[in-house]
Amino acid sequence: MSNNEPAKPNQLRNANRLKLGVFGTNGNGAAFTHHPDRFRCSWDANVRLARTADRLGLEAFVSAARWKAFGGDGHYSGDLMETFSWAGGIAAVTERISVISTLHVTLVHPVFAAKAAASVDLISGGRAGLNLVCGWYPAEMDLFGVQLKQHADRYALADEWVDIFNRLWTGTESFDFDGDYFRIRGGINQPRPVQPRPFFMNAGGSPRGQAFAGQNCDVAFIIPQNPDPAFVKTQVDQYRSMAREKYGREIQVWMSAYVVQRDTAAEAQDYAHAYIVEQGDDPAVEHLIRENIPNAQAMPDGAIAHMSYAFKAGYGGYPLVGTAEDIAGRIEALSTAGVDGILMTWLDYEDGLARLAQGVLPRLEAAGLRAAADKA
Ligand SMILES: Cc1cc2nc3c(=O)[nH]c(=O)nc-3n(C[C@H](O)[C@H](O)[C@H](O)COP(=O)(O)O)c2cc1C
Numbered sequence: 335m336s337n338n339e340p341a342k343p344n345q346l347r348n349a350n351r352l353k354l355g356v357f358g359t360n361g362n363g364a365a366f367t368h369h370p371d372r373f374r375c376s377w378d379a380n381v382r383l384a385r386t387a388d389r390l391g392l393e394a395f396v397s398a399a400r401w402k403a404f405g406g407d408g409h410y411s412g413d414l415m416e417t418f419s420w421a422g423g424i425a426a427v428t429e430r431i432s433v434i435s436t437l438h439v440t441l442v443h444p445v446f447a448a449k450a451a452a453s454v455d456l457i458s459g460g461r462a463g464l465n466l467v468c469g470w471y472p473a474e475m476d477l478f479g480v481q482l483k484q485h486a487d488r489y490a491l492a493d494e495w496v497d498i499f500n501r502l503w504t505g506t507e508s509f510d511f512d513g514d515y516f517r518i519r520g521g522i523n524q525p526r527p528v529q530p531r532p533f534f535m536n537a538g539g540s541p542r543g544q545a546f547a548g549q550n551c552d553v554a555f556i557i558p559q560n561p562d563p564a565f566v567k568t569q570v571d572q573y574r575s576m577a578r579e580k581y582g583r584e585i586q587v588w589m590s591a592y593v594v595q596r597d598t599a600a601e602a603q604d605y606a607h608a609y610i611v612e613q614g615d616d617p618a619v620e621h622l623i624r625e626n627i628p629n630a631q632a633m634p635d636g637a638i639a640h641m642s643y644a645f646k647a648g649y650g651g652y653p654l655v656g657t658a659e660d661i662a663g664r665i666e667a668l669s670t671a672g673v674d675g676i677l678m679t680w681l682d683y684e685d686g687l688a689r690l691a692q693g694v695l696p697r698l699e700a701a702g703l704r705a706a707a708d709k710a
Contacts, residue, residue, distance in 0.1 A: 343429075346553070355678065365610075465534075534550060548583065570671060590650070
């Protein structure tokens with residue numbers, strides 16, 4: 335098999351100063367709540383959302399990878415479609431948007447990933463991308479009979495993983511590889527993909543995670559320590575300089591955000607309060623924090639409460655809450671601070687994308703941050 339068709343455009347390569355993505359529709363979204371508007375994953379909803387995002391000219395449609403629920407077996411946070419199968423389906427119903435499979439490098443072998451990603455690349459005409467995560471949730475590792483590695487070892491494995499993946503994608507000659515984590519004999523990847531390399535994303539927040547992203551990835555995420563754009567600018571500048579100076583690479587620096595857009599700021603605040611505080615799924619988030627942060631008990635109450643609120647709101651993302659004008663203004667400030675892209679979640683994705691198209695995108699276009707989109 336070879337790719338005889340011309341490559342399709344890949345939005346992650348476009349010239350928009352501020353790029354936008356949608357995150358987490360392969361599962362039940364990113365909010366931990368019992369609010370009735372919470373997104374319920376279905377394939378039909380994914381097709382509608384992907385086509386809308388594609389038509390609006392958004393850059394990336396990004397899956398989340400999760401093998402075990404947070405609130406105990408059967409909890410909605412575990413209902414996620416496997417990310418390569420999902421990406422193949424999304425690729426088939428879209429034209430321009432980049433389709434990103436999130437995968438655990440500690441659980442998914444690079445030989446399998448190279449073939450699966452090449453398949454999505456062929457289906458999409460050159461729009462496959464990978465969000466590389468190392469994993470941190472012990473229950474997921476147990477499921478595979480794998481021991482959760484020390485933090486530095488996870489990223490050492492990730493470095494080897496990327497080396498092997500790159501050789502499989504670019505090389506036409508078979509090779510052997512002897513590393514600390516992988517041993518390959520006669521490594522080769524067929525069929526040949528469309529792109530020379532897929533876009534790699536990584537959302538590591540630690541210095542080691544950032545070094546990995548700076549060295550290997552095209553899109554990195556900052557997790558802001560302070561929401562003020564002046565502080566965000568410092569974090570973005572540091573990240574970009576590290577990639578440039580240490581690895582000679584230019585990277586896009588993105589953030590993830592949860593969006594609550596209403597006609598008035600008060601309505602947006604009330605709606606956020608209702609789904610996050612009044613109807614928030616506290617037990618699931620407590621479980622998540624307990625598993626994720628071994629020393630959580632030692633943290634001050636305020637810090638835990640803040641973290642819990644952010645997880646319930648949308649998987650710890652940055653708040654974009656208010657009117658279209660407020661949200662567009664905040665995004666513009668982040669762009670001025672050097673942020674290249676925002677990966678968005680909503681409680682109700684279909685309603686959220688419709689509001690974004692009507693109120694926020696025209697303002698971003700008027701500000702020169704994005705080319706005009708088809709909002710019909
Ligand atoms: C936007 C975003 C998306 C993420 N998606 C996933 C995911 O789907 N699965 C997962 O196990 N971890 C995910 N993570 C967690 C990161 O991969 C990473 O483990 C975490 O940010 C901690 O960083 P560190 O590995 O440098 O300590 C995500 C993080 C962010 C900010």
